[in-house]
Amino acid sequence: GESVGLHLPTLSVQEGDNSIINCAYSNSASDYFIWYKQESGKGPQFIIDIRSNMDKRQGQRVTVLLNKTVKHLSLQIAATQPGDSAVYFCAENPGANNLFFGTGTRLTVIP
């Protein structure tokens, strides 16, 4: 299967600071990428997606950056809040009807 990895398994940030969560993907043919947030006891929740013809996309307090040259994806969360504490997954779609998920990064926001 595909390998979608994360540089850091855990990340702690102060409330109000910006958070950056990184993700490396392995398949240069992947053309669609998604970030999910998963809170304890719940299913993954869609945050933002990006296609390979873009290198940046912004949502509400979140920005996803895609660097196809080094096969790297990042999620930036502005003014991190306690409610942002969760596990964040990136996923890539290299074609066909399957997404490959990373193992996740646990974000902890310190009040």
Add this chain to the structure above:
Amino acid sequence: NAGVTQTPKFRILKIGQSMTLQCTQDMNHNYMYWYRQDPGMGLKLIYYSVGAGITDKGEVPNGYNVSRSTTEDFPLRLELAAPSQTSVYFCASSYSGQGSSPLHFGNGTRLTVT
């Protein structure tokens, strides 16, 4: 809209027992999926369906079966439960395929096989 609803939330099975995990969605999505999530691992696709009457295997289909008789429902059947099937199971749906639209997940079924 309730979104994707899974039942039960928790279940304990003995080895060799069988059960059906229920999943229903009210978003009129054609595409539905079953994933399992093991501790410290990413989600793995078990089965998926692109519409009523059509199902296909994902990455880890062994030991499971599915059916899709309606757009709304996509049950997952475990026959002869084994300890390796201890996991959290997530059902998801999407408007179009995984390469073009995000998945909407249910809150999961935590299954323990002892």
